[in-house]
Every structure is written in C-alpha cells, then in structure tokens.
Amino acid sequence: MNDMNIVERNVTTDTFKITARKVQVYYGEKHAIKDVDVDILDKTVTAFIGPSGCGKSTFLRCINRMNDTIDVARVEGEIKLDGENIYDKRVDPVQLRAKVGMVFQKPNPFPKSIYDNVAYGPRIHGLARNRADLDEIVEKSLRGAALWNEVKDRLQEPGTGLSGGQQQRLCIARAVATAPEVLLMDEPCSALDPIATSQVEELIDQLRKEFSVVIVTHSMQQAARVSQKTAFFHLGNLVEYGDTDDIFTNPQDPRTESYISGRIG
C-alpha cells in the first residue's frame, strides 16, 4: 500500500449526521444488506468500499430512500438523520431528498440548458423568490461545483453538450443547488477520465466544508485520497468502519486486509 497517498486530515467535527441501526434491505427474497450499524459524521467525507455486489450502493440509496422507487426492495431497521428516523411513516421522501442530495454513477444531466439543470431543484422547492435570487443560486452552485468559469458564457446551452467530467460537475452543482445537508455520491468518477476524476475529487474535498459527503467508490486509492472515514462492506455486511488511515494501514478484520491487498474483490 505504499503507492497510496494517504492524506493526513483531522476530522473536523464529531457530531453524528446520520446514524443507522440494524438496517436490513431485501430485494424480493434476496437479503442484500444485513444488520448494518453505522454513524456518519457531519462535515466529513465517508467512503463506502467493497467488492461489486457487496451492498454499498444499496445502503447509500437507503439514506435518501431512492430504494422506494424499486418495487421489490424492502428496508427494515432505522436510519436517523439529525435524530429523526427517515423511514418514519410521516416522512415524505420528497422532502427528505431535498435535504439529502445525490450524484449518480453516470452523469445524468437533464436534456435542458445548463441553467435549467441547476435551477430545477431550487424552482420546485421554492428556494428563490425571484429571478435574481435564482441567478444567484445557480452561480453559487456552479462555482461550488468548480464549473462556473467554464460555463458562465453558455448557460443556455444544453447540459448534455458538456464533456463527461463537466456533466458530472454539473450534476454536483444541481445537487448542491437545493442546499442539502448530506450529499450522497454513487461512484461519481467511474465514468470519468483521470483528469476529470481528479477535478471531481478536489471538489469533493471542498464540499466537505459544507456538507456531510458519503461516497461509494470502487477505487481504494480514491477512498484513501478523499475520505476521512471508510466503511468496508462485504456480502451485505459492514465488516469494518473507522478512520480511513486506520482501515488502510491497520485493518482489524482479515477480510478487510484481503480486500485492500487485492486478494478478494
């Protein structure tokens, strides 16, 4: 693991943003997530790593209830956001998703203008009182996603015309525009080239100042580069969770060790 550039960063906060207890997810008969307990810190990047099909994306999608859209998926246990159980009957998933934004694996901008892509969330949530407000939100979000300088002169052009990396940053800007508290990222760099990847990674580090970021990644190097906390999933179980440095340098569980040294995966 010598080639890994592990950045020494102190976790700046110790308040728990999300606490999950005994979370079970079933896809029909299949038990996809088993007994996951995890506490995710505010203003921290938490990485979920693990081999394909281990349930890390599934668990991520539980946090903003995107699994609701899958008919056969069933979630048990509780996930609390700021102490409120998001699976409570009274919780409207639409309201939850405004607080918990999401960036997907493949850049998926709407086939609309760059401006409308970013403005869509604020519009439907009524975050802007007037056009000037909306302009400001769009600019701030695009700046936040480190995209403003590249697109400020062509805000009315279609978002689908941007390059892959720009599209992904546009999606981040779109997620940021609704002023969420948590940002979920499902392998946000897997469809990007190395340069775009490093741009997005830099951005993730910036986003940590304002959000609690949870990122699913296939790349252990990426987890090491961007995260302060790392959770290792294997076959639906959360095997190990702790400071990123500890997981990569001193794993407690033999499965974690095998995975990060490349023996399972």
Added chain:
Amino acid sequence: MTDVTDTAAFGPGGERHTSGSLLTESARTRKRNAAEKRFKAYGIGAIAIAILSLVFLLTSIIGDGASAFRQTYASIPVTLSADVVDPDGNRDPEEMSGVYSMSYGSLLTDSLRNWIEQEGIQIEGLTDADLSGFFSNEAQASLRNQVLDNPELVGQTVEMTALTSSRVDGMFKGRVSEESASRDAKTSVAQFQLAEAMRENGTLVTRFNSSFITKPDASDNRAEAAGIGVAILGSLYMMLIVLVLALPIGVAASIYLEEFAPKNRFTDIIEVNISNLAAVPSIVFGILGLAAFINFAGLPRSTPIVGGLVLTLMTLPTIIISTRAALKSVPPSIRDAALGVGASRMQTVLHHVLPLAMPGILTGTIIGLAQALGETAPLLLIGMVAFVSTYPGAPPAGFFDPASALPVQVYNWTQRADPAFFERASGAIIVLLVFLLCMNLLAIYLRRKFERRW
C-alpha cells in the same frame, strides 16, 4: 496453466482448423458466403415484391380514380321562358318555387334542341329522350336555384354551364364508347355523336371537379353529382372526437400504468387485456358501440359522435401501447436525477419523462388516428352507411347530425350500379390516401422536431 494439455488447443481430433493458403477459399468459407448471398437475395426479393405491389396498387387506384376529379360540363344559351318558370307572372320567388325542377329540365332540353338547330348539327335518330338525358338531373335543380335566387333572369336567355349526365361524362373519360353506347339503355349512339359534335364545337368542356370534394352524396340516378363533402366533414369530426378523447385518456392511462401502478397480478391482467384489445377485430367494437352508445345511451345513429366514440375505443389500445413504449424508452437515469433533487413522482413525469416521451406519443397517436380514419367495419354497424345528403352542422351540435365517413362512402359507392360511382369510389380512396399520407408526414415531422438526444 498446468491443467491445459497441448491437444486441448486443437479440438478433439487434435487437428488445426486452418490448412492451406489464405488466398483460396476453403469449402467451409465458400458455403458460408453462398448462404450469405442467398439470404441477401431473399431480402431483396421481398422488397421488390413489396414495391411492385405498392406500384400496382397506386397505378390501379389512380388510373381508376383520377378521372373523378374532372367533370364534363356543357355551356349553352338557355332561354328561361316565363310561361314555364313563372306561370302567374308575378316574379314572386314564393310562387315560383311551386314549379318543380322537372319543368326546368324541359327548358334545358328545349334550349339544347334550339342550339342544335342554330348550329346546324345533323344527327340521325336523335330522340327527345337523348336530349333530355343529356344533362344531369342536378343541372335542372341548380338552374332552378339560380332562377329562384335571381327572379329577374326570367324571360331572358342566359349562357348556362350545365352538368352533363354520367354517360356523356363517361364518353370523355373513355368509359363509354360508341359501341357500348349502342347496347346501353341509358344512352344511344345518337347521343354519343351529339356529344362528339359538341366537343369539337368547344361547347362541351371537361374541367376540375371541385364539387366532387365539396358536395354531398347523390342518389343512384345522379352519379355525376355525387361528392365526398359530407364524408370528409364526418371523418374530420370523428377524428376530432378521437383526438380529444383518446389522447388524454390514453396518455393518462399509460402514465399511471408505467410510472405509478404497483406491479402485481391485477396490473398484469390489465396489461394483457390492453394488448388483447389492440388485436380485437374492429367490427366487434362496432357491435359494442351499437349496444352501448345507440341502444343503451340513446345517441342518434349515423352520427359523428357515435362513430367518434367507437373509434376512440378502438384507438385507445394503440395509443396506450405506443405511449407506454415511449415512456419506457426514457432512460431511468433521468427519473433518478429528478427524484434525486427532490422532485415528486408527478413532477418527475410531467417535467422530464413526458417531454422526452412526446415524440413517441405523438407518433403513436397519429398512427392510431390514421388507423381510425380508414376504419369501415364498426361504422357500418352504427349506421354511418346511410345515405346522407345534407351537411352536418358546425360542431359541437354538428357532432349529433347524421354524416358519412370517407371509407364508408367508398364502400357505399362500390355497391352501386352506375360505373361513375366506381370512378368516384376510387377518387375517394385517393383523397383518403392523401389524408393518410399527410398524417404520416406530420408524424415524421413531429418526431424529428421533438427528438432529443441524451
């Protein structure tokens, strides 16, 4: 690598499959290439057969029907003798309307006889029946209307363009020859010769037949006056009803089934039934319409409203199936993206999915409408086959007036005796095909215009 033996790399017999030069075709390759050529030939053959049938269809229809768009008229001076037209001499249209078109027919016959004498045309065996049968009954009626509109015409001699009978018209379209005229009870060789003489003279002209498109159907003995005006109007009204009813119902049903409905046994049954409905013979919808809309709901028969409702039922499955296919083809990532920023399901559908599915929905709808436009069988059962010679009123009240429909009018005319009706049936088919072509072009245009790539 230790478990792979050397022979395993060459197949069971241990032979290499390549042998000999690359420049000569092996037997196997030759066979494969021959099969490929055969397959291509089958495809080209199939396309050639399809094109040939299309060409045959179009030439036969246009050959039979193009003449319906031209009609023969005679322009001769007609003396509107006051004795016949206005026996009381008061020039009062009220009183003059007591004179029937028959009397105007005798005016036309007399005028024609005078004209022949004036021009010095000699034809052997020309009888009164030939003269009176020269003009269409429609010509008498239109002369009468003209006089009633302008009573000051009475007593004058006016240049009149009169519609000729279907036999005389047929002489100009190659339908009636001198030989066939001799065997025809409705015409004669003398009439044929008269028509020839009048044509050389320039009195008989063939010109574009606008009344074919605008006028209503006519009775059996006035084939030359029959038009598709009422049928076009009826078809148009029905298409309006189908569009207004089937599009929203179909799209709403598809959106619910595709985006909201839980996937369970009940929705599976609905799905299977919708697919089955699309394959139900259209005449069954006619029976249903007769029972439900006419017998049960008591709507008037032979009206565009009933036809439109029946065709709506028939078109719904087509629209639902194509709309669902269009909704399915919208990438799920767009739905995820919208849901991810906190859009509700309805917002996701209305703001993102529906606009992207629009070209597919519109194409499906127009194809469904085109299908409905050409549908005949269900309309026969709800009485649209009736003889309708008055235009339906303006919508929405006009939806409840009797009307005909283009395909039914075609069916109707092919049943009648006079060959002029057959020509008109082909003409109506041409009009129907032009409408269908326009609708399909519109579908292509809309698809191109709204198509987006992502």
